[in-house]
Amino acid sequence: MSFNNGTVAPKNVPRNLTELKRGESGILERLDLPEDDARRLMELGFLPGHAVTPAHSAPGGDPRVFRVDGSEVALRRETAIRLILR
């Protein structure tokens, strides 16, 4: 998937969590979210430098479960899209 808010993303734009295929890992670079949300996500394990792997999802693909730092956390697409990969 390379659609981002309806526009085709150029090749050099950093990838985000939603672009990972199921089972494919990526390393987090940063969280483009308000301070408050970013902090809670970090407490849940979404820290820069950590590997994240998409797993099962709700029917329709949203929200999706991500494996990170030994646990599994479900995020909506709108949140996952703001988590930028290295």
Place this chain on the structure above:
Amino acid sequence: MGDCHGCPAATITLPPVQTRRQIVAIVGPPNSGKSTLFNRLTGLRQKVANFPGVTVEHRMGRAKLDADREVFLVDLPGIYSMNPRSEDERVTHDVLSGTMKDMPRPDAVLLILDSTNLSRHLVLAAPVLSLNLPTLVILNMADDLGRRGGEIDSAELAMQLGAPVALVSASRGDGVDKVFQFLAGTTLGAAPPKRLMELPVIQDVPKCRAWAANIGDKTKYHAPAPPLWTRRLDSVFLHPIIGPLVFVLVVIGVFETIFSGARPIMDAVDAFRISSGNWIGTLLPNAALRSLVVDGVWKGVGSVIQFLPQILLLFLFIGILEDSGYLARAALIADRTMSRFGLQGKSFIPLLSAYACAVPAIMATRTIENKRDRIATILIAPFMTCSARLPVYTLVIAAFIPNRRFAWILSTQVAAMLGLYIIGFLAAITTARLLKSTVLKSTRSSFMLEMPPYRWPTFQSLGLRLVDRSKVFLRRAGTVILVVAVVIWVLSYFPLNGGKQPPIEQSFAGMIGHAVEPAIKPLGFNWKIGIGLITSLAAREVIVATLGTIYGVEEQGQKSEGLQDALRHDLTPGGAAALLVFFAFAMQCMSTIAVVRRETGGWTWPAVQFAYMTVFAYVGALVANRVVTFWL
């Protein structure tokens, strides 16, 4: 392994009588097994309590150390850090920092962490240890850690943290003795040994995480293999097609069991009530006294108590779903649907517990950080079919719908019951949509939900839940419902007609019923149902007790007929449908009104909610009556 090197020796001599009992707080991240440990330590010596001034429910219990020594244990809401995001987490923060009103700062802390997920859970150790309270670090799920090939040097961990460490399996009870040793020795405040690892800056999450990783290395923490069974189960329960199917089957299965499975027990309870009532009647010579005891108290209270098995079954199922970890998956599956109505997956859990009772559900909304989402969830929760509606539904459905099996596990009565659950749910989401697109409009907040590994629920936790619910239910039957039953009996027995009981139409109850009859006649209700509607403002199931008493008094001298037969004489099918719909939508519950007032901090929301739901119920019942009468 697991030897508690850092534990101070339990040799301090204690004064024979303590001036104040020590308070020990149980702290940990969500899903670390706090409640299971709390149940292990306290058993039946526990109760649900509220902190004064705030509404957050917590459990308080006593752990017996030896013959004459006890400590108070407080089970605090789960936290990820000392930076509270929800009202729930604020309570834990305030208690630990000693700023909670009327609650002394705890004397010691039991910090419980999941040993299978230690690198992340250990992050919480930093802020908790920096409180400088005597702390026992409990590494829970030790059996899981070993089985899945993980390990840790707990003695080294104690040295690094400067706090005693215990490897425990709260669900199996392994290692709980070490917790008791700590409570016996440390609650009087032994100085903790010097820690080797300095604590990190606790405001900085990456630094805390790096600190935890460093400790993990030093203590040779080896994370266990991924939980194989959880992965396997998730590939079924979160399968795009099988998942939702399982979800629907679980729901139908639960209701089928509640409705059909509980039947024999309920019939037995009812038979016992009738025979014991007759027996008591023979002991009482005075006619008025006999009528009060047998028709007023016994019939009124008994007709409610017989629903206890059904309500306990419902709580049992919700307990199993919650403790096994399935509820989080259900919330995930539901999130998309919920977001369509402006809510989120997190609203799903309070709304599901609202199927048992709206009061704990409204309290559970505290985990929703977004204030508008929270109020919307509070306002729609009473539409979910709570267990107090079950007695009313069961009675009316059993009286009016013949029990026929039409598809595999579905029978006509179960289908009718499911239909009522569905209209309640539809009313809730329609209202949510209405609220979220008008007065409670807000930007969508982010949704993050941890999926805990699947676990076997423990018999102890499930059992304690049921004991607790039985107590609440029986206390209500013994107070509110008893009083209402007696009042109704008095109103229907007086004024005396020539020294004798009057015909029910000429009693006070009859007069009140006749006064409200014009208003409810369009719904197909007569004045007897009218009395039931008034009394059930206290609590829904009271209508069953009221009708039990009224018909009990009325049938004086006649051959006793069941409440079902009596209803069949008095209600048309249209009226019966209207009664069901009315109870599906009306906010007939004082406790809910009270809790909404407390949670929203004023009378505005509960007043709006009560008016809205009553109008909704009246219109719905009117339509149901017309439609059913037209069709039949």
